[in-house]
Amino acid sequence: MTLRDFLGYGESQLSASPHPDRAKRDAETLLLHLIGKNKAWLMAHASDDFAGCTAIRYAGLLERRRKGEPIQYITGETEFYGLPFRVTPDVLIPRPETEHLVEKVVRLIPALDRRPKKVFSIRKTHPAFRDGERTQREGDPDQISWPPRVLDVGTGSGCIAISIAHDWGEADITAVDSSASALEVARSNSEKLGFAECIRFLQGDLLAPVAEERFEIVVSNPPYVPTVDRDSLSVEVRDHEPALALFAGNDGLDIYSRLIPQAFAALVPGGFIALEIGYAQQPAIHSLLATAGFTDIQFAPDLQGIPRVAIARRP
Missing domain, CATH: 3.40.50.150 (Vaccinia Virus protein VP39)
Structure with a gap:
C-alpha cells in the first residue's frame, strides 16, 4: 500500500472518532508526525510504499485517536x-x-x-x-x-x-x-x-x-x-x-x-x-x-x- 492509500485508510478509521469532521486532517497530522516529514514532502511522495512496522505504528496512533485521545497528547506537542x-x-x-x-x-x-x-x-x-x-x-x-x-x-x-x-x-x-x-x-x-x-x-x-x-x-x-x-x-x-x-x-x-x-x-x-x-x-x-x-x-x-x-x- 502507498502513503496515499494509508491516508485514505486513516480517514476512514477516524470517521468513527468523536470528531469525524476532522478525520482527514487528523489522519494526515498523525502520519506526518510518525514519518517526520512535512506536507509538501507527503504530496511529492504519496505513491511511495508504506508498509511494515511503520504502518503498524500508524494503525496504533489511529486507534488512540479513534478512542478520543487528544491528538496533541498523541503527538506530544502543540x-x-x-x-x-x-x-x-x-x-x-x-x-x-x-x-x-x-x-x-x-x-x-x-x-x-x-x-x-x-x-x-x-x-x-x-x-x-x-x-x-x-x-x-x-x-x-x-x-x-x-x-x-x-x-x-x-x-x-x-x-x-x-x-x-x-x-x-x-x-x-x-x-x-x-x-x-x-x-x-x-x-x-x-x-x-x-x-x-x-x-x-x-x-x-x-x-x-x-x-x-x-x-x-x-x-x-x-x-x-x-x-x-x-x-x-x-x-x-x-x-x-x-x-x-x-x-x-x-x-x-x-x-x-x-x-x-x-x-x-x-x-x-x-x-x-x-x-x-x-x-x-x-x-x-x-x-x-x-x-x-x-x-x-x-x-x-x-x-x-x-x-x-x-x-x-x-x-
Missing part, C-alpha cells in the same frame, strides 16, 4: 502563541483562547514602567534568578519596580509564562503549580525554547510558595469548569485532560475565591491581576474582585464575543 510546546496528559492542552490572556498581560507591562523614558530599553533575556536565588533589589518591595515581577499561578505546560518571556524578556517571571509532573513539562519547555534563565518554577498551592514576595502582575488560567458540567464535556477533555486543571467545584469558582484575595495581598499598589474566566462567570468574578478590593475592573472578549479575560488593579 502550538501556542506561535511557539511549539511539549504537552503530556499531566498538563492541560493550551487553548487559543488563552492567547488573549497573554496578549492583555503583555500590554499591561509598559504601563508599569516608571523609569525615565530616555533609559528605556528592551532586552531579549534578563536572568532574574541566578543559582536558584532571587537577585537582590534596592528600594521598597511594595513599590513598583523594573524589571516587572510577574507571577503565573497554575502554570501547567508553562505556556503563559514562556509566552510572556518571549515578548518581554526583561520581566522577572515566577511560575507556580501544585503538580510536580506539570512543572517538569513546563521546565522542559522553558529549556527547549531558551527561557530557562528568566523563569523560576516553584511547586505549591496557589501563592503559598511566594507568600513573602510582591509582584507587579499576577496572571492565571485556573480551573474554572463546574463539576456539574463534567458529562457535557467532549470525551477528549472529560476522559483525557487532568481533572485537577479543569474542575473547580459545583459553580467553577472555588479557585477564584481563594486566588483573588491572595493575589491582592501579593500585588504592589498599582499592580494588576489578569485572569482567564469561563462562560457566564463575569458577574461572579466582578463581585469577587470588588470584594477583595480591586478597582478598574475590566473584561475582554474572545473572538466569539464571550468575556474571557478579567483585568483589575490593586489601588
